[in-house]
Amino acid sequence: MKTLKLQQVEHNIKIGKECPYHEPNVKEDCLLELDGEIIGFYIKDVTKYSKKLAALIAIANKEFRSDNVPKTEMSRGPQGSKKDKLKRQIEGKNLVTQYSTILGSRAPKPHMRMPYPSITPVHREPSAKVFIKAMWGSCLEAEKIIKQLTPKIYERQIELFKDVKKQWKFGNIYTSSISNFNIAAAFHRDTGNIQGTVNVILTKRNNANGGCLNVPDYNVTFEQADNSMLVYPAWKNIHGVTPIKPIAENGYRNSLIFYPLKAFKGI
Numbered sequence: 324m325k326t327l328k329l330q331q332v333e334h335n336i337k338i339g340k341e342c343p344y345h346e347p348n349v350k351e352d353c354l355l356e357l358d359g360e361i362i363g364f365y366i367k368d369v370t371k372y373s374k375k376l377a378a379l380i381a382i383a384n385k386e387f388r389s390d391n392v393p394k395t396e397m398s399r400g401p402q403g404s405k406k407d408k409l410k411r412q413i414e415g416k417n418l419v420t421q422y423s424t425i426l427g428s429r430a431p432k433p434h435m436r437m438p439y440p441s442i443t444p445v446h447r448e449p450s451a452k453v454f455i456k457a458m459w460g461s462c463l464e465a466e467k468i469i470k471q472l473t474p475k476i477y478e479r480q481i482e483l484f485k486d487v488k489k490q491w492k493f494g495n496i497y498t499s500s501i502s503n504f505n506i507a508a509a510f511h512r513d514t515g516n517i518q519g520t521v522n523v524i525l526t527k528r529n530n531a532n533g534g535c536l537n538v539p540d541y542n543v544t545f546e547q548a549d550n551s552m553l554v555y556p557a558w559k560n561i562h563g564v565t566p567i568k569p570i571a572e573n574g575y576r577n578s579l580i581f582y583p584l585k586a587f588k589g590i
Contacts, residue, residue: 342563347546376464384527386454394422427493430586462494491587513557530574534567
């Protein structure tokens, strides 16, 4: 696997700004190097490393898109003025269905009347069992690839998880998972994550353009192709997802993400 040497670039992008379209410039398997250190990697198709992982994310994707899994749902149209968006909403035009589901551990949020850490309520839904099992298996298989390609990253994350209790773990080196359907995220940084760790982003898509991860600090946009896997320190830099545009009926881009929350260290 080749190595892509990342270089810091100047930009004026701020957190909260919508991510515009960028043509992907990272389309081949590569290790990601910053200042002489490997910080992650990109795989265009996980099948070459784990047919089991490819099969598991296909199951997870199918279940997530079914009625078996509880979701938080919304509808959004293309970018434009508030007036234009309201008009499209009233007319029912150009709306893209979006939804998400969180698995694993949920950090306390006193302002939302959740003062204690908990496991997400999806785990109590019998109909979601196949989805949960497929996501758990996907996490474990993804961890194997991390250990194979970047053993130092894996070992560091194991070390950082020594004070995270088993009850809060999703897999071995993560606490939580979120699945996002057709969601193009504005620029943000995962400040709730444990510093020094990496996220995993697995992608499923069909008949949709866009939905690629842009990291302005390095002027890179990863092609989040069907069955791709991106391992990246999401706590470190701002990043956003480019607009997702279905090109046929029922077109979509779905991301399956595993992340490590710092709220569960030492509790």
